[in-house]
Amino acid sequence: MEWTDETIARLRDLWSQGLSTAEIGRQLSITKNAVVGKAHRLGLPPRPSPIRNRKAADGEAGTTEAAPRRKSPSKAKVVEAAGSDLFTDGKEAAPAKAASGVVEKTAETPARKAPSAPEAPKAPVQPVAAARVVSPVQKEAVAAAPHREAPITPPKPEPRVAPAPRPAVPPRFSTAGIDRPTRRGPSCCWPIGDPGTPGFHFCGATPLPGKPYCAEHAAIAYVKIRDRRD
DNA sequence: CCCTGATTCGC
DNA sequence: GCGAATCAGG
Numbered sequence: 195m196e197w198t199d200e201t202i203a204r205l206r207d208l209w210s211q212g213l214s215t216a217e218i219g220r221q222l223s224i225t226k227n228a229v230v231g232k233a234h235r236l237g238l239p240p241r242p243s244p245i246r247n248r249k250a251a252d253g254e255a256g257t258t259e260a261a262p263r264r265k266s267p268s269k270a271k272v273v274e275a276a277g278s279d280l281f282t283d284g285k286e287a288a289p290a291k292a293a294s295g296v297v298e299k300t301a302e303t304p305a306r307k308a309p310s311a312p313e314a315p316k317a318p319v320q321p322v323a324a325a326r327v328v329s330p331v332q333k334e335a336v337a338a339a340p341h342r343e344a345p346i347t348p349p350k351p352e353p354r355v356a357p358a359p360r361p362a363v364p365p366r367f368s369t370a371g372i373d374r375p376t377r378r379g380p381s382c383c384w385p386i387g388d389p390g391t392p393g394f395h396f397c398g399a400t401p402l403p404g405k406p407y408c409a410e411h412a413a414i415a416y417v418k419i420r421d422r423r424d
Numbered sequence: 425c426c427c428t429g430a431t432t433c434g435c
Numbered sequence: 436g437c438g439a440a441t442c443a444g445g
Binding site: 195197224225227228229230231232235243244245 | 436437438439440442443444445
C-alpha cells in the first residue's frame, strides 16, 4: 500500500468521522488491518474498542510467569526462548505527541456520518430566492462519482439529539436578504493540512447537496470506490 | 456466526 | 513502515 499524502488525509478524515475501520478499508480498497495499523502509527485517536484494555490488565502481574501473549501463530517466538529478557524493557515512553491531536472540532464540524447516508439536505440558508439549482457541472460531478454509498452495514446510528430548538418566535427581522458566509451553512470539510498544525483548515467551499465535500473534493473522495463488492 | 478494534511481529 | 495473523469483546 502506498500511503500517499492524500490517502493519509483521507484516512484521517474518515477515521475522524467515526467510520469503522472496515468501512474505511473498503473505501480505500485496503484491509481493515491496514487501516488500524496505519491509524496507530499516525497516532490517530483510538476509538472505543469492543474489547478490554489489555495493557491496563497486564500492568504487572508479571512476577512469576510471563503471560502467554502470543500463541505462536506458526513459528516465531524463537527469540522468546533464547532472548529471555533483554528487550523486555528499553523504551516505553509513548509518543504522546498526539495529545495536541484533537483532530478536528475546529469551529464547526458538521456532524456527518458515512458519506453514504442520504441525509436530507437541509436548506442551507434562507430560501431567499435561491432555488439552488444544481449546475450541470455539479450534476456531472455527482453522476460521475460512482458513489454507491449504500451503507452495507451502518456502523452506528448514533442518535443525534437534534437540539435545533427552532421554536416559535421566528425572526421578525427580515434576515432574508443577508448571507452568512462565515457562519452556518454547509461547507466542504475536506481537510487541508494536518490537524494540529497552524495552517490546518477545511476546504470550506460549498459542498454538493447531501455531501460533505465540494464538487472538487468529492470527486477525489469518491473516485476510487467503484466496486467494493467482492 | 457476524461484527468490531488492538496488538504483535515477520517482512 | 507495512499489514496479515491473531486476539478478544459485543
